[in-house]
Amino acid sequence: MADRVRRPRVPPRLRRLLPRSVRARATFAATAVVTLALGGSSAALLAVLHANLLRTARDSAVEQAGKVVELASREHLPSVLAPHGGSSVWVLDASGKLVAVTPDLLVRPVAAPPLPNPPLPNPPGPNPPGPSAPGPDRSLPQLPPDEKPLLVGARLHDRRQQVITMSVSGPDGPLTVHAAASLRDVEAAGDTTGTALAVGVPVLVLLVAAVTWRVTGRALRPVEAIRAEVAEITGHDLHRRVPVPHTGDEVARLAVTVNATLDRLEDAGLRQRRFIADASHELRSPIAVLRTQLEVALAHPDPELWPELLADALEDTVRLQDLAADLLLLARLDAADPVAVELLDPAALFAAALAARTADRVPVTAELADGAEVLGNRTWLTRLLTNLVDNAQRYAATRVEVRLAVRGPDVVLEVRDDGPGIPAADRERVFERFTRLDDARSRELGGAGLGLAIARDLAGHHGGTLAAEPARTGARLVARLPRAGSAD
Structure with missing residues (x-):
């Protein structure tokens, strides 16, 4: 068939690199399977861990922003919001002015330096990047002049954050609430888990390879003993038998089968030798009698004795012919030659x-x-x-x-x-x-x-x-x- 799928042939150079012994092939196969399994499991574990930590950080930011939205919908927001859940929150009004922040976004500078970035407008979309800090003329409301805080703009531009944006209308007018959850813990957990897997997976693979090599060697040791014993058995010492391990497994059954085969070979050899000896004896007797009759006929050339001698010789010849026919039939039966049925x-x-x-x-x-x-x-x-x-x-x-x-x-x-x-x-x-x-x-x-x-x-x-x-x-x-x- 032209469309028959052909098995790819292994190049000779690559074939020489493959392990030849059963022990090496079993170790290589077990190690390869464990390596692939652990590699895939590690990648899946890291992916699931990263997704779970991201979801946890997002849920924390959503929870914190929701509480601020609920508070802003009922009353005026304080300039400094109560911290909760480890998320940073800042609130902007319709003009982009900073209304309230959590304490982790405030510092007390010795001199009030200008902020590096102007304030960002209210970003569109459900999850915009964090806004920049307001300029130096933007101060948090409800704070005395000597307690004027400074919003750290670099913190808001940190890419390792999960930012959630919500809108609300309340006593302070329309407000935009931004909540950012830090992803440093996510990265730290991922780095720690990755390092542990990078060290543990190779160690486990090496352990599996060593255990497989040792266990396979112990399992194949009786096979080698059977092979060595069979290699030394010749046609003259068919009485020898291979050792049978006391394991009851496939190797033990192999040894029992080999010994049963040797039993049959020994029995066939004994039967063959006995058959040859008996056949030689049976053939020798009529041949000896026939020779004696011929020698008597030559020694006594009496025509009156010839009919009797010829009759006896014919009888022995028929006996030889029947015996030869029987031996040929037995040989044919032993060879199991096919016959017409x-x-x-x-x-x-x-x-x-x-x-x-x-x-x-x-x-x-x-x-x-x-x-x-x-x-x-x-x-x-x-x-x-x-x-x-x-x-x-x-x-x-x-x-x-x-x-x-x-x-x-x-x-x-x-x-x-x-x-x-x-x-x-x-x-x-x-x-x-x-x-x-x-x-x-x-x-x-x-x-x-x-x-x-x-x-x-x-x-x-x-x-x-x-x-x-x-x-x-x-x-x-x-x-x-x-x-x-x-x-x-």
């Missing part, structure tokens, strides 16, 4: 396979239920039945029974015989490769101990199971295969 009717499939068995030692009776369908491979399912019946034929005394039934979501195949049966302690061991409960009889009947092992693997590849279950007499082998469509 189709929807099959096991009743018809098994009926055809049993009908083709014309040389069985004991008769086989079949009871096959219709209406069962499985998804599988025709050749492998036929081989599953054949191996189970062949095993029963080796040990049966008078009969072999084959039953096929549908039980819930499973198609159940049972093969029974009236032979000596399978002891309870050996019901699982019989499915191991090259296992014979009666070794002499199995060799006499041509068994290599692979039939049941192959049958269980075939059932497993079809999503089913094969087990030796209890029976009153003889052996009872039960294969359960999932019925097609049962998952729906």
Whole structure:
């Protein structure tokens, strides 16, 4: 897609600057997140603090101006207003003459110097800047000449003030009331808070980085121990296991999983070595017999003995061929190679396979239920039945029974015989490769101990199971295969 959003690639130079270890990346990420969070919180805190202090100063000025307005609306104002709330107040009449001030705007000069600025006219708008002080000819009313005060103009022009202007009409005529609240406390509080944050935020960020570095190191220490142990394990010492920490967290579960994997690898290695040894032994016996027969034929070139020798050699050759075919099938099953599957009717499939068995030692009776369908491979399912019946034929005394039934979501195949049966302690061991409960009889009947092992693997590849279950007499082998469509 042309409009697909592509992830930006990190330049190689910048990639080299990024931390590589998990510990460093975790510390960097935690530090960056805390830095951004604290930086944003600090900026928001300073903004909220400044806004609150400004609102408090404005409310103070509004309150002080309101009291003066209320007083001026009822009576004549005194020349010196009573201080309240820390706000400076001055009152001008319609001509701009100063009528009243708060004491903080008055001084007692030794000589009456001229004021630096002429008086300002009544400023328009709700919040004009503070007016300049009146000229030297403007004196506060109701004060004796020797007590004439001087209005400090510089104080009124201080920019660090919140000025409120109100108008009122009263006994003194129309008046304009100005109230100014100092913002020095606001700036001082902001400076103090900013300094505290400038010192505290870096310290807190460094503390978070140090704690994250230490905690991450302690958390990853078992991972490093697991890695080091796994790195030293080779194919010859699969018995070794990684240490499992007593934390019960993800690292402990990782160690348990690694040990379980090593258990399976060790078991697979043991099975492989045992399989190779058993296969070598099984192949060596018929090859040795076949060689002996050929050597006898060469040593005694009697044409009358050749038919018997050739028959024995052919029998051993067939045994070798069957064994090689079984080994190849086991190798294919172990490799889990994909095979073609189709929807099959096991009743018809098994009926055809049993009908083709014309040389069985004991008769086989079949009871096959219709209406069962499985998804599988025709050749492998036929081989599953054949191996189970062949095993029963080796040990049966008078009969072999084959039953096929549908039980819930499973198609159940049972093969029974009236032979000596399978002891309870050996019901699982019989499915191991090259296992014979009666070794002499199995060799006499041509068994290599692979039939049941192959049958269980075939059932497993079809999503089913094969087990030796209890029976009153003889052996009872039960294969359960999932019925097609049962998952729906």
